[in-house]
Amino acid sequence: MARVNFGRSPTVRGWNNQENLLKVGYIIKFAGEQGGYYMVQAVEGMTYDLVVTANGNTAGTEVSDGYDSGMFVDEDLEPLQGHLYQLVPSLYRQPKFITRSGTYDGVGFPNDTTAVTLVAGTQTIGGARRDYVGDISGSVFLQHPQGIPRWRADEAPNDDKTGFIDVTSSPADDPNYTFQIWLRSGESNLPAFRYVNSSGEALFNPVIHLEGAKYRIVPLSEAQIQDIRKQQNGKLRYKLISAYGLPTSASIGSDYYAQD
Amino acid sequence: MALTPTQLNTKSRATAPGPRPADELIHTSTFGRLNHFPNMGIQPKRFHSGQLIMLERGLYRVITSETVAYDVYMGPRCALTNAEAAGSTSLELKNVEDGVTSIPAGTRILIGGRESNEPLEVVTSSTTTSISSKTGTVNLAGVAATANLKMIGTSAGDYSTKTITISDGTNTVVFTGNGSSTAAAKTTDTAYTFGSQSISAAATAATRVQAAIALAKSNGDLEVTAAVASSVNVNLTQDNVGKSGNTTIATTILSAKMGIDQFTGGINSSPLVKAFKAGAVATILFAPNGFESAFRSIVDLEPENKDDETEGLAYVVPCVPAMPAYIGRDGSTNVGVDSDETTVANGVDNGGADKNYVNMGQGLHNQTGADVHATASDYADVGYAFGNSHRVRVGLTSPKIFIDQPAGTRMFFASESNQMSFSKTGFIDAHVSPEWEPNNTFGLWIGVGERSLPQFKLLVDNGLDIVNPRVRLIGVKYLVKPVGEREVKRMIQRSGSFNYETIPTANEAVRKVQSNNAPSDGWYQHVKKMRTRSMNRTEWEQSISQVSNTTRNILSGSKGSSYGAEGRGIDPRRDHR
Numbered sequence: 001m002a003r004v005n006f007g008r009s010p011t012v013r014g015w016n017n018q019e020n021l022l023k024v025g026y027i028i029k030f031a032g033e034q035g036g037y038y039m040v041q042a043v044e045g046m047t048y049d050l051v052v053t054a055n056g057n058t059a060g061t062e063v064s065d066g067y068d069s070g071m072f073v074d075e076d077l078e079p080l081q082g083h084l085y086q087l088v089p090s091l092y093r094q095p096k097f098i099t100r101s102g103t104y105d106g107v108g109f110p111n112d113t114t115a116v117t118l119v120a121g122t123q124t125i126g127g128a129r130r131d132y133v134g135d136i137s138g139s140v141f142l143q144h145p146q147g148i149p150r151w152r153a154d155e156a157p158n159d160d161k162t163g164f165i166d167v168t169s170s171p172a173d174d175p176n177y178t179f180q181i182w183l184r185s186g187e188s189n190l191p192a193f194r195y196v197n198s199s200g201e202a203l204f205n206p207v208i209h210l211e212g213a214k215y216r217i218v219p220l221s222e223a224q225i226q227d228i229r230k231q232q233n234g235k236l237r238y239k240l241i242s243a244y245g246l247p248t249s250a251s252i253g254s255d256y257y258a259q260d
Numbered sequence: 261m262a263l264t265p266t267q268l269n270t271k272s273r274a275t276a277p278g279p280r281p282a283d284e285l286i287h288t289s290t291f292g293r294l295n296h297f298p299n300m301g302i303q304p305k306r307f308h309s310g311q312l313i314m315l316e317r318g319l320y321r322v323i324t325s326e327t328v329a330y331d332v333y334m335g336p337r338c339a340l341t342n343a344e345a346a347g348s349t350s351l352e353l354k355n356v357e358d359g360v361t362s363i364p365a366g367t368r369i370l371i372g373g374r375e376s377n378e379p380l381e382v383v384t385s386s387t388t389t390s391i392s393s394k395t396g397t398v399n400l401a402g403v404a405a406t407a408n409l410k411m412i413g414t415s416a417g418d419y420s421t422k423t424i425t426i427s428d429g430t431n432t433v434v435f436t437g438n439g440s441s442t443a444a445a446k447t448t449d450t451a452y453t454f455g456s457q458s459i460s461a462a463a464t465a466a467t468r469v470q471a472a473i474a475l476a477k478s479n480g481d482l483e484v485t486a487a488v489a490s491s492v493n494v495n496l497t498q499d500n501v502g503k504s505g506n507t508t509i510a511t512t513i514l515s516a517k518m519g520i521d522q523f524t525g526g527i528n529s530s531p532l533v534k535a536f537k538a539g540a541v542a543t544i545l546f547a548p549n550g551f552e553s554a555f556r557s558i559v560d561l562e563p564e565n566k567d568d569e570t571e572g573l574a575y576v577v578p579c580v581p582a583m584p585a586y587i588g589r590d591g592s593t594n595v596g597v598d599s600d601e602t603t604v605a606n607g608v609d610n611g612g613a614d615k616n617y618v619n620m621g622q623g624l625h626n627q628t629g630a631d632v633h634a635t636a637s638d639y640a641d642v643g644y645a646f647g648n649s650h651r652v653r654v655g656l657t658s659p660k661i662f663i664d665q666p667a668g669t670r671m672f673f674a675s676e677s678n679q680m681s682f683s684k685t686g687f688i689d690a691h692v693s694p695e696w697e698p699n700n701t702f703g704l705w706i707g708v709g710e711r712s713l714p715q716f717k718l719l720v721d722n723g724l725d726i727v728n729p730r731v732r733l734i735g736v737k738y739l740v741k742p743v744g745e746r747e748v749k750r751m752i753q754r755s756g757s758f759n760y761e762t763i764p765t766a767n768e769a770v771r772k773v774q775s776n777n778a779p780s781d782g783w784y785q786h787v788k789k790m791r792t793r794s795m796n797r798t799e800w801e802q803s804i805s806q807v808s809n810t811t812r813n814i815l816s817g818s819k820g821s822s823y824g825a826e827g828r829g830i831d832p833r834r835d836h837r
Contacts, residue, residue, distance in 0.1 A: 004593045005722035007585035007655025008691045012301030018700050024762040042764050045672045045701035047692055048685045076677040076685070083675060092691075095587060095654035100647055109591035112649035128647030132587075132654060172691045204593065211692060213701055214675070 004062070004204035006094055008173040009135070020177040021086065021213050027228070027238040028217065030184075037225055037238060038084075038217040046085065048210040050074055052138075052195040062204045063138070065106065067197040071143060073190050077183060079214065084241075085183040087212040088175035089142065089193070091167040092205045093135035100128040106200045136199040137167035140208050144181055144191035150245050151179060160196070172209040180212065182243040189243070286333075286370060287382045291583055291727075295656075301697035304577045306736045312760035313740065315573075315707075319748065319760060320740040323570060330576065330733040332558055333370055334661075334718035335544045336360045336551060340371070341395065343538040349401040349531045351383070353542060356394045359551035360544065363389040366527055368545040368728070369398065372536055382545075384530040386501075402501030402529030407509060409469060409494040411462040413517030419456040419465055422513040426473065426496070428483040429504035435472050437513075444472035449481045463491040465518075470494050502528045547659065547720045547729040552682065555664055555715040561733070565708045569741060573763070574706040576735035577698035578663060578716070582656035582690040583727060589649040594723035600650050657722045658690035661731050665704055665714035672702060682719050689722075698734045705763055 022028065026040040052069045053061050079085050099110040110130040118124075141164050142150045152163025170176035181191055197203050220228075229236050307313060311322045336359070341352040351369075363369075365387050373380025386399045413419060420439030425432060431449075437456035438445070445453050454472035459465050466488050473486035473496070483499035498505030505526035511518060547553075563572025586595040662682050663671045670679050673686035693699035704714050720726050751758045 005585065005655075005657050005724070006593075007582065007657030007722075008694065010295035010656055012297050012697045016302050018302070018305070021701060024764055045699070046674065046685070047672055047687050048674050048677075049683075049687075051684065076674050078676050080675045085674075093655070095652075097587075109587045109593060111589075111591040113590045113646060116645045116647065118645050125645045125647045128645075129649060130652070132652050173694075209691070211701075 006092070006205065009093065009171065011173065013174045015174055015177050017175075017177070017212075020180070022215055022239065027220065027236070028241050029238050031240050031242040032244070037220045037236075039220055040215050041218050042216040044214050046087065046210075046212055046214045048077065048087065050193060050208040050210065052206045052208070061206060062202045063195075063197050063206045064202045065197055065200055067138075067195070067203075067206070069193075069195040071141075071146070071192040071194045073146060073192045075187065075190065077210075078187055078190055079183055079185045081185045082216060082218065083185060084215040084217050085212065086180055086215070087183065087210040088170065088177055088180045089140055089165060090170040090172045090175040090209045090211065091137035091140060091165065092172045092207055092209060093137060093167045094199075094201075094203055094205060095132050096134045096136045096201075097130045098133050099130050100125075104133075108201055135167050135171070136201065136203075137171075138195050138197045138199065138203050138206055139164040139166045141194040141196065142179075142181065142191055143194075144244060145188055146190065146192045148244065150181075160198075164196075172211075175209070175211050182241055184243060286331075286373075286380070287368065291581075295696070297696060302700070304575070304698055304700050304703060304735055307738065307761060312743065312758060314760045314762045315740075317742075319743040321743050323739040323741050325736050325738045328574065328576065328733070328735055328737045330558075330561065332556070332716055332731040332733065333543045333545060334553055334556070334659075334716060334729045334731055335370075335547050336553065337556075338394075338542050338544065340536055340538055340540045340542060344532055344536045344540075346533055346535050347531050349399065349529065351398040351400065351532075351542075352395065353389075353391075353398060354395045356391050356396060356544070357551070357553060358394075360391050360548060362391055362548075363396065363398065363544055363546060364725075365403065365525075370543040370545060371532075372534075372540050372542075374541055378540075379534040379536065381532060381534050381536075383532060384527065386527045386530070400530045400532070403525055403527040404498040404501045405503075405505035405507070405523040405526030406498070407496040407523040408519075408521040409466075409496065409509070410519035410521075411465040411469070411492045411494070411517075412519060413465060413513070414459070414461055416456045416459045418517040419454075419459060419468075419513060422456075423511060424454075424469065424513065424518075425510040426482065426484060427507040427509075428498055428500070429502070429507055431482050433476050433482045435469065435476075442468070444468070444475045446475065446479060446481075449479075452476050452481075463488075466492050466494050496523070498523065498526060502526050545728045547718060547726040549720050549723055549725055551718070551720045551726075553718040555662075555667070555717045557667060557710075557713055557715045559710065559713065561706055561713055562710055563706060563708050563737060566739075570739050571708050571741075573708075573738045573740050574735060575703055575738070576706065576733040577693065577700060577703045578661060578688055579693040579695045579698040579732050579734060580658045580661055580688060580690050581695045581728070581730060581732060582658045583724070584653045585655045585657040585722075585724065586651040587654050588651050595651055596724045597727070598651070656690055656694070657724060658694075659718050659720040659722060659726050659729055660687035660689045662686055662717040662719065663688070663702075663704070663714050664717075666711050667713070667715050671704075671714075682717065683721070687719070695732050698732075703735065 022040045022043065024040055024043055028038050028040060029036060051061060052063065052072075077085070095109075096104075097107055097110050098104045099107050100112065112129055116125050116128070144150050149158070149163055151165070152159070156162050165176070165179050170179055183189055183191065193208055195206060195208060197206070225236065306325060306327075307322050309322055309324055313320050313322060336357040338353040338356040341354040344351060363385055365385055367385045368382050369385065371381050371383065372378045383398075383400050386401050386403045389396045389398045409424070416439055419437035422437045424435045426435065427433075433450055433452055435452050435454050438453040439456050441453070442455035442457050444455060447453060452472050452475060454468045456465070456468065459468065470486045470488050473482065473484060473494070476482040477484060477486075477499075485497045485499060487495045489495045503526045505523055507523050509520050509522055511520065561574065561576070563574045565571065583596070586598075587593060588595040588598070589600060660682075665671050670686055672688070673679060677685045688699075688702055693702055706712050706714065716731050718729055718731075720729070
């Protein structure tokens with residue numbers, strides 16, 4: 001369905017995604033998992049748009065100020081067995097204006113074709129016009145796995161003042177790899193998102209844009225690991241993937257969490 | 261005609277012409293480079309000559325490389341219904357792809373050129389073409405520009421000594437109001453008078469101005485036809501079709517006394533230069549909002565298959581051109597390249613005595629001549645102002661591109677999503693890979709053989725019509741040579757190890773199906789390959805293993821290519837026995 005689209009910003013990327021993606025041949029290991037080395041066998045880019053909608057939309061799929069989607073899961077995001085997704089959530093931008101009269105709260109897209117009345121006397125409003133001053137978006141909160149809030153301060157797990165991204169921190173034209181998520185097969189690995197509109201205006205493109213890569217990973221046998229160690233003079237270089245961020249308070253002291 | 265070296269005052273000499281003559285260049289509408297970036301952002305990676313790469317078949321060395329650029333035109337496809345001769349100004353199109361109901365005037369249409377020996381031509385539609393039942397007739401005859409003068413002043417003083425300057429693109433004539441006459445008269449080839457004596461109604465003024473322009477036309481001094489309409493309008497039409505007629509009318513008559521709609525709409529005649537057979541494929545270089553193309557294969561992209569032991573390999577990054585997105589001056593969204601010239605409500609004289617003007621530009625508008633108002637008392641009535649209202653560019657928008665590689669295999673999709681639904685996953689747009697910064701993450705490796713060729717699909721769902729829809733491919737083409745076992749051993753003897761980059765080929769892309777016990781190339785291919793051969797346990801395990809040849813190469817470390825110097829003596833039919 002076509003939505004109102006404001007396009008991308010006229011900029012170039014600050015994040016070099018090539019420095020943040022895995023390459024074919026990389027050996028990886030998942031943090032918190034005993035043993036288990038995998039080799040990246042194939043890499044492919046991936047894009048995904050998670051659209052949130054509100055009941056009572058009048059046109060398109062805009063969501064009004066104060067909209068809260070609640071936590072939701074998209075099951076299409078589950079990778080196949082042997083696949084791994086590395087995705088960066090980001091937000092599409094919406095232009096923000098200050099009106100020609102200087103107001104800015106909830107002004108949307110001001111109409112400059114309304115007449116200003118000039119009373120008696122030589123008067124002019126000069127080149128008065130609205131001004132495009134920046135970009136706004138909704139805020140996105142993440143639970144990964146479901147029930148475990150991410151990106152938030154430990155002491156404020158359920159507070160809206162922490163644990164979110166918006167177009168300032170991760171715009172769709174330059175997704176911020178600091179906020180990347182790793183998805184493995186199995187529904188219990190699916191993330192849950194929440195989209196909140198606290199921008200003060202209706203948002204016309206309420207979409208969480210996910211961009212990154214999907215990988216085919218194959219488990220390496222102990223014999224293969226030993227072969228690789230031999231080839232590399234006893235060393236094994238691998239990348240540790242922390243699929244769920246920091247361990248939660250419940251698992252921090254758990255023996256289940258591997259020390260390596 | 262091209263200038264000679266002598267004319268150019270250089271030692272340049274003519275070189276062999278390109279494969280297509282200049283009149284077959286693909287002339288398109290473009291918004292150009294929308295922003296300037298000193299370093300062009302992050303650009304595709306390029307391997308250097310001599311660098312080692314690991315393909316599925318083994319180790320290769322890059323011999324040479326060269327950058328490559330390719331535009332894939334993704335507008336709606338159609339075909340010519342009839343054979344068309346050179347000079348034709350009417351084209352009947354058939355089989356126009358779904359989603360197109362009309363083609364705007366000025367749209368470019370690319371005809372032919374699918375094979376190197378097929379003629380190619382780009383024509384421009386002169387008028388809007390309706391598409392019904394997948395067919396439509398495109399007019400190439402050109403359009404003459406039109407304009408309008410609306411007389412508002414009702415007294416001789418509004419026009420006397422005032423001028424109206426009109427150009428037909430070649431000749432320019434100044435018409436001056438003559439307060440001493442009611443008739444038009446010629447002064448010189450470029451100066452005429454119109455009678456402004458005794459004007460007491462706008463309709464009279466319209467008749468007088470029309471008569472003067474008609475006189476200039478009959479004398480051959482101005483190729484413009486004037487006609488009075490609705491009593492106060494003077495409709496002007498250029499006698500010749502073409503853009504050159506989109507001229508500007510200047511006047512010293514106050515805007516409150518005469519309104520001007522400038523000459524617009526002139527489109528050059530674009531008759532066919534070449535002849536085309538019936539059924540010749542055409543591409544409309546315009547995609548309306550909602551258009552979804554079929555997947556298209558571009559066979560040109562296949563690397564050259566050399567006769568010697570080297571082979572071609574291409575790496576291209578698809579990127580999408582953007583077009584500006586605006587917020588309209590009235591705050592409307594989804595605004596493309598629309599006009600800002602339409603009249604705004606209240607944008608008319610409100611009936612005051614020369615004092616209630618509308619300000620659509622910057623600053624207080626300034627009247628000239630006798631109507632200058634310098635004091636506050638001149639503005640005793642209420643007036644209106646709009647400030648500097650105009651549309652505002654807020655972003656760079658684009659359609660979405662979907663890619664299959666090889667044909668039928670979706671790329672960049674979430675595996676669990678509906679592979680036949682093109683909306684939420686697997687797309688590339690200007691956010692993801694803009695033309696000015698191709699995104700390496702979505703690069704495509706194309707080897708020799710049509711099996712690895714990608715296919716492209718376009719979806720316009722951004723709410724705007726797209727002018728010149730296309731995908732740009734930027735990348736590098738390589739000539740590579742297999743590295744044999746002997747050379748691998750030599751490298752290890754010399755330096756102990758060597759570095760290489762791994763290249764995923766098309767059939768090596770992320771596996772699309774979920775299965776643990778089937779050969780990676782599918783049972784059909786596997787059985788075909790193993791026909792008449794017995795299979796030992798190792799071969800069985802390898803065949804159902806999820807480890808690909810590339811990974812085995814990586815794990816085995818130093819394996820050379822099975823093809824090349826050492827492989828030459830091996831009977832290639834061996835694999836098929």
